Amino acid sequence: MSITREFLRAPAHTGAIAASSRRLAAAVVAGIGVERAAHVVELGPGTGVFTEALLARLRPGARLTAVEVNPRLAGDLARRHPGVEVITGSAEHLAGHVRAADVVVSGLPWSLFPGDRQDRVLDQVGEVLAPGGRFATFAYLHAAWLPAARRFEAALARRFGFVGRSRVVWGNLPPAFVHRAAVTP
Numbered sequence: 615m616s617i618t619r620e621f622l623r624a625p626a627h628t629g630a631i632a633a634s635s636r637r638l639a640a641a642v643v644a645g646i647g648v649e650r651a652a653h654v655v656e657l658g659p660g661t662g663v664f665t666e667a668l669l670a671r672l673r674p675g676a677r678l679t680a681v682e683v684n685p686r687l688a689g690d691l692a693r694r695h696p697g698v699e700v701i702t703g704s705a706e707h708l709a710g711h712v713r714a715a716d717v718v719v720s721g722l723p724w725s726l727f728p729g730d731r732q733d734r735v736l737d738q739v740g741e742v743l744a745p746g747g748r749f750a751t752f753a754y755l756h757a758a759w760l761p762a763a764r765r766f767e768a769a770l771a772r773r774f775g776f777v778g779r780s781r782v783v784w785g786n787l788p789p790a791f792v793h794r795a796a797v798t799p
Contacts (some may be wrong), residue, residue, distance in 0.1 A: 616698065616759065617715050622711075622726065623670075625677075631662075632723065633660065633663050633748065634660075634663045634664065634752070634786060634790075635663070635785055635786040635787065636663065636667070637783055637784070637785035637786060638663075638667070638752060638783045638785070638786040638790055638792075639663045639664045639667035640667055641752075641783050641792050642667070642719055642750050642751070642752055642778055642792050643664065643667045643668055643671055643719065643750070646717055646719070646748040646749075646750045646794060647706070647716065647717055647748050648668055648671040648717055649670060649671050649672075649673055650673070650716070651672070651673075651676055651715075651716035651718055652667055652675075652676055652677065653676065653677045653679070653715045653716055653717075654676065654677070654678050654679070654712075654715060654716065654717045655679045655680075655681065655699070655708070655712055655715040655717070655718045655742065656668060656678065656679070656681070656718075656719045656720070656721070657681050657705040657708070657717070657718065657720040657721065657722050657735070657739075658683070658705065658720060658721040658722040658723075659680040659681075659683060659687070659691055659700075659721060660682070660684075660687055660721055661680050661687065661690070662691050662694060662695065663692075663721075664691075664719055664721055665680060665691065665695060665698060667779050668678055668719060669695065669697075669698070672779065678681045678697070678698045678699070678700065679697075679698070679699040679700075679702045679711070679712055679715075680698050680699070680700045681703060681704075681708060681711065682700065682701070682702060682703075683702070683703065683704050683705075684730045685702050688700050688701075688702040689702075693742075695714065702703055705720070705722060705735045705738060705739075706731065706734045706735055706738060707738070708735070708738035708739065708741070708742055708744055709741045712742045713742065714742055714743075714744050715742045715743060715744065716743075716744055716746075716748070717718050717745070717747065717748045717749075717780065718739050718742065718743060718747070718748075718750075719751070720739075720748045720749070720751035721751070721752070722735065722748070724751065724753065724762070724763065724766045725753065725754070725757045725760050725762045725763040725766065726797060727762065727766075728762070729762070729765050729769075732762070732765065732769055733768050733769060734775045736769055736770070736773055740773055740797070742777070743745070743797050744797070745789065745797060745799040746775075746796070746797060746798075746799045747796070747797045748794065748795070748796050748797075749770075749774065749794070749795040749796070749797075750792055750793065750794050750795075751792070751793050752783075752790045752791065752792050752793065753766070753790060753791060753793060754788045754789070754790050755782055755788065755790060755791060756789075757789055762774040763788075766792070767770025768797050770793060771787065773795070774795035774797060774798075775796060775797065776794075776795060776796040776798065777794070777795045778793075778794045778795075779791055779794070780792035780794055790794065
C-alpha cells in the first residue's frame with residue numbers, strides 16, 4: 615500500500631505525501647518507555663513505519679493497538695501485522711476503544727487539523743494515558759511556523775507536565791522533529 619496513492623486519493627485525510635523514514639520512526643519511539651509499556655497505542659499508523667519500530671521495542675506480552683481512519687491502510691496493516699489490534703476509526707474516539715495506555719505514539723497530521731480537532735484528539739490521548747504515561751508525535755520542520763503547528767505546541771504545553779522537542783531528523787523527507795510529552799503522576 616502506498617501512502618502517496620492514499621494522499622492523492624484523499625489529501626485531507628492522509629497528511630503525508632511520502633512514508634516516514636526509519637530514522638524518524640526510531641526518533642519517535644526512542645526514550646518514551648516503549649520497552650516497559652504493557653499497552654502502546656499508535657494513532658495514524660499509515661503504512662506502518664512507526665508500527666514496525668514499536669514492535670521491535672515492545673516487551674513480550676505487551677499490546678499494541680493501532681487506530682487508522684483509512685480503511686485500506688488499516689486492512690493492509692492488519693494483514694501484515696496480525697498481532698497488532700487494528701481499529702478502523704478516528705483518533706477522536708480513542709477512549710471508546712482503549713481504556714488505558716502507557717504510551718501513545720502519533721503519526722497524525724496535526725498542522726492540517728483545525729484547533730477544535732486538535733483539542734478533541736489530545737483530550738482523548740489525555741483520557742487514556744496512565745499516570746506517568748508518555749506521548750510522542752512528529753512535525754515537519756517546514757510547517758513549524760504555521761499557526762496550526764504553533765497552536766498544537768501550545769495545546770501540548772497546556773495538557774502535559776513535560777513537553778520537549780528532539781533535534782531535527784534530517785534523514786526524513788521532509789525533515790522533521792519529534793514532540794515528546796509526559797503526564798506527570
